[in-house]
Amino acid sequence: MAKKLLLLGDEAIALGALDAGLSGIYAYPGTPSTEITEYVQHSKAAKEKNIHCTWSTNEKTAMEAALGMSYAGKRAMVCMKHVGLNVAADPFINSAITGANGGLIVVSADDPSMHSSQNEQDSRFYGKFALVPIFEPSSQQEAYDMVHYGFNFSEKYKTPVLLRITTRMAHSRSGVVRIECRDQNPLQMPGDLRQFVLLPGIAKKRYKNLLNTQMHFIEESENSPFNSYTDGPDKSMGILVSGIALNYLMENFPDRKVPYPVLKIGQYPMPRKLVEKLFAECGEVLILEDGYPMIEELIRGYIPGGKKIRGRFDGTIPRTGELNPNILAVALGLTDTKGLPVPDLVVNRPPQLCSGCPHIDSYKALNEVLAALPKGRVFSDIGCYTLGALAPYEAINSCVDMGASITMAKGAADAGLIPSVAVIGDSTFTHSGITGLLDAVNDKSPVTVLILDNATTAMTGGQDSAGTGRLEDICKALGVEENHIRVIKPLKKYHEENVKIIQEELDYHGVSVIIPRRECIVAIDKRMRQKFK
Amino acid sequence: MKKDIILAGVGGQGIISIASIIGYAALQEKMFLKQSEVHGMSQRGGDVMSNLRISHDEIASDLIPYGQADLIISVEPLESLRYLGYLSPEQGWLVTNTTPFNNIPNYPDLGNVMAEINKLPRHIALDADTLAKEAGSAKSANIVILGAASPFLGLGYEKFEDAIRFIFRTKGDEVIEKNLAALKLGREFADRNI
Numbered sequence: 001m002a003k004k005l006l007l008l009g010d011e012a013i014a015l016g017a018l019d020a021g022l023s024g025i026y027a028y029p030g031t032p033s034t035e036i037t038e039y040v041q042h043s044k045a046a047k048e049k050n051i052h053c054t055w056s057t058n059e060k061t062a063m064e065a066a067l068g069m070s071y072a073g074k075r076a077m078v079c080m081k082h083v084g085l086n087v088a089a090d091p092f093i094n095s096a097i098t099g100a101n102g103g104l105i106v107v108s109a110d111d112p113s114m115h116s117s118q119n120e121q122d123s124r125f126y127g128k129f130a131l132v133p134i135f136e137p138s139s140q141q142e143a144y145d146m147v148h149y150g151f152n153f154s155e156k157y158k159t160p161v162l163l164r165i166t167t168r169m170a171h172s173r174s175g176v177v178r179i180e181c182r183d184q185n186p187l188q189m190p191g192d193l194r195q196f197v198l199l200p201g202i203a204k205k206r207y208k209n210l211l212n213t214q215m216h217f218i219e220e221s222e223n224s225p226f227n228s229y230t231d232g233p234d235k236s237m238g239i240l241v242s243g244i245a246l247n248y249l250m251e252n253f254p255d256r257k258v259p260y261p262v263l264k265i266g267q268y269p270m271p272r273k274l275v276e277k278l279f280a281e282c283g284e285v286l287i288l289e290d291g292y293p294m295i296e297e298l299i300r301g302y303i304p305g306g307k308k309i310r311g312r313f314d315g316t317i318p319r320t321g322e323l324n325p326n327i328l329a330v331a332l333g334l335t336d337t338k339g340l341p342v343p344d345l346v347v348n349r350p351p352q353l354c355s356g357c358p359h360i361d362s363y364k365a366l367n368e369v370l371a372a373l374p375k376g377r378v379f380s381d382i383g384c385y386t387l388g389a390l391a392p393y394e395a396i397n398s399c400v401d402m403g404a405s406i407t408m409a410k411g412a413a414d415a416g417l418i419p420s421v422a423v424i425g426d427s428t429f430t431h432s433g434i435t436g437l438l439d440a441v442n443d444k445s446p447v448t449v450l451i452l453d454n455a456t457t458a459m460t461g462g463q464d465s466a467g468t469g470r471l472e473d474i475c476k477a478l479g480v481e482e483n484h485i486r487v488i489k490p491l492k493k494y495h496e497e498n499v500k501i502i503q504e505e506l507d508y509h510g511v512s513v514i515i516p517r518r519e520c521i522v523a524i525d526k527r528m529r530q531k532f533k
Numbered sequence: 534m535k536k537d538i539i540l541a542g543v544g545g546q547g548i549i550s551i552a553s554i555i556g557y558a559a560l561q562e563k564m565f566l567k568q569s570e571v572h573g574m575s576q577r578g579g580d581v582m583s584n585l586r587i588s589h590d591e592i593a594s595d596l597i598p599y600g601q602a603d604l605i606i607s608v609e610p611l612e613s614l615r616y617l618g619y620l621s622p623e624q625g626w627l628v629t630n631t632t633p634f635n636n637i638p639n640y641p642d643l644g645n646v647m648a649e650i651n652k653l654p655r656h657i658a659l660d661a662d663t664l665a666k667e668a669g670s671a672k673s674a675n676i677v678i679l680g681a682a683s684p685f686l687g688l689g690y691e692k693f694e695d696a697i698r699f700i701f702r703t704k705g706d707e708v709i710e711k712n713l714a715a716l717k718l719g720r721e722f723a724d725r726n727i
Contacts, residue, residue: 006560008570031572116572172569172584172595173556244595251594325598337600339625340617343649345641349543349611351579352636384577391638461572 004175009165012140012176013079013107014039016147021182023074023102024052026062028431029460030081031116032170033109037079038463049184055457057466058402058431059084063091063106070104070160071196073188075151079107082123087402087432089126095160096130097198097206101190103151104160111167112291112322118382118399120320122291127162127268131210133217134162134268135226136243140174142226142266148179153220157213166290168322169244214269222273226266229274234259238282240275241265242295244323245288251325252334270298284308286316286331290323352387358454358518359385361490363395365498365516366421366450369506377417381405381433383425384459384520385452396423403432409447410440419506422449427457430467434474440511441479448505448512451475452490454520462523475513484508490516534564534687535588537597539616542608543634544571544581547675551606552585554679554700558692559587569595578636580612587687606682608661608675609634610646626655628682628723630674632662657681657723664718670708673715680719684727690720 007015014036017025027037040046040053052069056062059080066078080088085108092106108123127134135150137143143165150161194202221227239258241249242265250256263278265271278285284307287296293312300309310316316331317323329336353360362385370377380386380396381404388395398408406429409422424433429451440447453471457463467474475485486505488498498516505512538555540548552568559566569584584597602620605627607613613629620627629650633643650658661677668677676697683693694713701709 004560006556006566035572168569168595171572172567174567174592174595175565247594248596249593251598256591256593324596325594329598337598338618338622339600339602339620340622340653342617343614345645345649346611346614347637347639347641349578349580349637351544351577354577387577459577 004177006173007140007144007176008035008171008173009137009140009143009169010035010109010171011039012144013147013163013165014043015176015178016144017075017077017105018043018046018051019178019181020148020151021075021184022051022077023184024066024069025077025079026052026056026066027079028056028058028062028084029457029463030084030109031460032111032167033079033081033084033107034460034463035170036107055464055466059088060091063088063095066104066106067091067095067098067100067160070100070102071190073102073190074185075103077105077107077147080109081117082108082110082121083117083119083401084108085123085126092126092160093130094198096132096210097203098196099158099206099210100154100160101158101188101195102185103154105147105150105154105163106160107163107165109165109167109170110291113167115167118401120291122294123162123164124268124291124294127164128294130162131214132160132162133220134164136164136266136268137169138243138246138264138266140169140172140176143169144176144178146226146266149225157216159210159213164243166244166322168290218269218272221267221269221271224267224271227271227274228264229277230258230262230264232258232260232262235261235281236283238263238278238285239288240278240285240295240299241288243290245290245328248323248325248328249288252329252332265295270295275299279307284310287311288317288323288328288331350390352390353384354521356521357384358490358516358520359388359452360393361492361495361498362450362452362516363388363393365490365495365502366423367393367395368499369502370421373419377412377419378421378423379405379408379412380422381424381428383428385423385425388423402428403436406433406436406440406447406449409449410436410443410445413445413447414443418446418509420447421506422447424449424451425458426451426453426455426467426471427465429471430465430474434478437475437480437511437513438478444510446509448502448514451513451515453515453517454523455517456520456523458520458522462520462526471515480511480513484510484512485515486512487515487517490518535590536586536604536687537602538585538587538686539597539602539605539619540583540585540607541605541612541616542581543612543636544578546608546634548581548583548608550700551675551679552583554693554696555585555587555686557696557699558688561692561695562688564589565592567592567595580615582616604628604682604685606678608678610643610650610658611640614646614649624655626657626685627653628657628678628685630661630678631658632660632674657726659719659722661719664722665715668711668714668718670711670715673712676712676715677719680716681723683716683720684723
C-alpha cells in the first residue's frame with residue numbers, strides 16, 4: 001500500500017499543486033485558506049524548483065499575477081478566503097472570458113457558520129457566474145486529486161477552474177496518497193496573442209466561445225470521476241449530495257450502505273443526465289450541500305413535474321450554518337443522538353486581544369480622546385483590532401470589508417460627522433486602504449486615520465505585511481501633509497503623549513494619519529523562539 | 534477499535550499538540566484518522582475545540598455526532614463542560630485539568646464548575662499545572678492531561694511515549710524526558726482514580 005500522508009485539506013491542495021507541476025502560487029492570507037500558501041512556502045521541494053510563493057498585496061493582485069503566469073504558459077494557483085473572491089471578482093470573471101493558457105486554478109475557501117468571517121457567502125455562485133467549472137472535494141484525497149485533474153482540465157479547455165472548499169475541509173486532517181510528480185510547463189506564449197485583449201470585438205467572440213464550451217463542461221461533469229451515481233433499493237427518496245456533506249451522510253449509515261439512490265456531486269456544472277436519472281427513479285429528492293442552497297435553487301427551477309424536493313428551502317435542513325451528521329440524521333428521519341446537557345454556568349469565552357497587544361494601548365488612548373464627543377464615529381476594518389469592538393474597549397463602530405474603514409470615515413465626514421476616525425491595520429491598509437486614503441486627500445476630507453502598525457498580518461498567524469517600513473512614505477506620496485503624519489508608540493508609559501497627539505490631529509480639519517507602531521507580541525514571541533531554537 | 538475524542542481548551546493551551554501525539558500513535562497502529570482543527574480568529578484567547586477520530590475502519594465524517602464521543606480531553610475546567618453535548622451518556626469519559634484559565638470577567642465560581650464536573654459518573658479531574666511543574670516543565674500541563682487520558686484511548690501506554698519521542702525529536706533529550714515525566718504523572722493519577 002502506498003504511504004499515506006496526514007494532511008489538512010489546505011495542505012493536500014498545496015501538495016497536489018506541487019506534484020502537478022505548479023510554477024507559482026499567489027495569495028493574500030485569509031482563514032481558512034492561509035495554510036495552502038504556507039505549505040508551499042515551507043516546502044523544500046518548492047524552494048529547489050524555485051516556485052513563486054511570496055504573499056501578494058491583496059486577492060486582486062494575486063489573481064492577476066496568477067493569470068499572467070498562466071498567460072506565459074505555466075501552471076498557477078491563486079488562493080483566497082471566500083470574501084477575498086469579492087476583491088478578486090473583476091479579474092476572476094474576466095479570466096473566464098480571456099481563458100487560460102497554462103493551467104489556472106482559483107481556490108476559494110468558504111466559511112459556513114462564519115467561524116472566522118463576516119458572512120457565509122458560497123463561492124460556487126461565483127463559479128456559475130463566471131461560467132467556469134467548479135470542483136468541490138468531499139475528502140482530503142479528493143482535494144489532492146482534483147488539483148491534478150483541475151490543471152489538466154484547465155489546459156484542455158484553456159479555462160480557469162474554481163476549486164471550492166469549506167472550513168471543515170480546509171482545516172481537517174486525513175490520509176492522502178500521492179501520485180507521481182510531473183515537471184513544470186516551459187514558458188510558452190498563448191497561441192493567439194489577442195486572446196487576452198478584451199476589447200469588445202474580441203470579448204464578444206470569446207464570450208460566445210465560453211458559452212459554446214458549456215455543453216462540453218456538462219459532458220465532462222457527466223463523466224467525471226468526482227460525480228457518481230450509487231443505486232439503492234429504496235426509491236421512495238433519492239439523495240443529491242455535494243462536497244463534504246457526503247461524509248456526514250455516510251456517518252449516518254455505519255455499514256456505509258445508504259438505502260436510497262445517491263448522486264454525489266464533486267464537479268460542476270451539474271451533470272444534467274445524472275440529475276434527471278435521480279429524479280426519474282425516485283419519489284422525492286433530498287438535497288444536501290454545505291453552504292447556500294445553490295443546487296437546490298437550480299433544481300427547483302428547472303426540473304418540471306412537481307416532484308417533492310427537500311433541502312434548505314423547505315426547512316428540512318436549517319437555512320444557515322454548516323452541516324453536521326446530526327442535521328442529516330434528522331433530515332433522513334433517523335434517530336438523532338444527544339449527549340449530556342451543558343450546565344447553565346458555561347458562559348461564552350469570546351476571542352480577545354492578547355495581553356500586551358499594542359492595539360490595547362492604541363484603543364485606550366483613542367477612547368480617552370473621544371470620551372468628550374458623542375459615540376459612534378470610529379470606522380474600523382478587518383484584523384485582530386476588530387476585537388476592539390468587544391468589551392472592555394467598545395472602541396469601534398464598523399467592520400465591513402478590507403479597507404472600508406477609511407472610505408466609510410470619509411463618507412461620514414462628507415455627510416458632516418466631524419471628526420470622523422478610521423482605524424485600520426498595516427496589512428489591511430496596503431491591501432485596500434491606499435486608494436481610499438487618496439480619495440480623502442483629494443477631497444481634503446476631515447478624517448483621522450490610525451494605521452495600527454504591528455509589522456505583520458497578525459490575525460491569520462503572522463504573515464509578511466506588504467508595507468512594513470514604508471507606511472509614512474506611502475502616505476506622503478499619496479499627498480498626506482508631512483506634519484500630519486504622526487508616528488506614536490502604543491505603550492502605557494507614553495499614554496499621555498499619545499492622547500495629546502491624537503487630540504491634535506482630531507482638531508485638524510483635513511486628512512491626518514497617526515501610525516501607532518509596535519510589533520505584534522505574538523510575532524515577537526515567534527521570532528525569539530526561532531532565534532534561540 | 535474506534536475512538537471519538539473531543540479536545541477542548543483556550544486558544545494557545547496546546548490542544549493541537551495533544552492531537553498530534555494521539556494521531557501519531559494511531560497512525561503507527563495503521564489506524565485511520567480524521568482531525569478537525571481550529572484556526573484563525575478563535576485562537577486569540579477564545580474557546581477552541583478539535584474533533585479527533587481514530588479507527589481501524591475508514592471514518593466518514595470529520596465531525597463527531599452529538600452524544601457519540603468516547604472521551605472529552607480538556608486542558609481547562611470550564612471548557613471541559615462546554616462540549617458535554619458531544620459526550621456519550623452511556624460510556625463517555627471526561628478528563629480535565631482543574632486549573633482555570635481565567636481571561637473573562639464573568640468566569641463562574643470555580644467551586645460550582647468543579648461541582649458540575651464531579652456530577653459526571655465517569656471523570657478524571659487533576660491539577661495538571663502543578664503536576665507539570667513537578668515533572669520539571671510548567672509548559673507540559675497538556676501532556677499531563679494526555680497521560681491522564683491515556684487509559685481511555687485504546688492504545689498501549691508505550692505508544693504515547695514513542696509518539697512524544699517522535700513529536701519532540703527536534704527539541705532535545707531534556708524536553709523529551711520532561712514530557713515523558715509529565716505523561717507518567719498524568720497516567721499515574723488516572724490509574725489511582727479510575
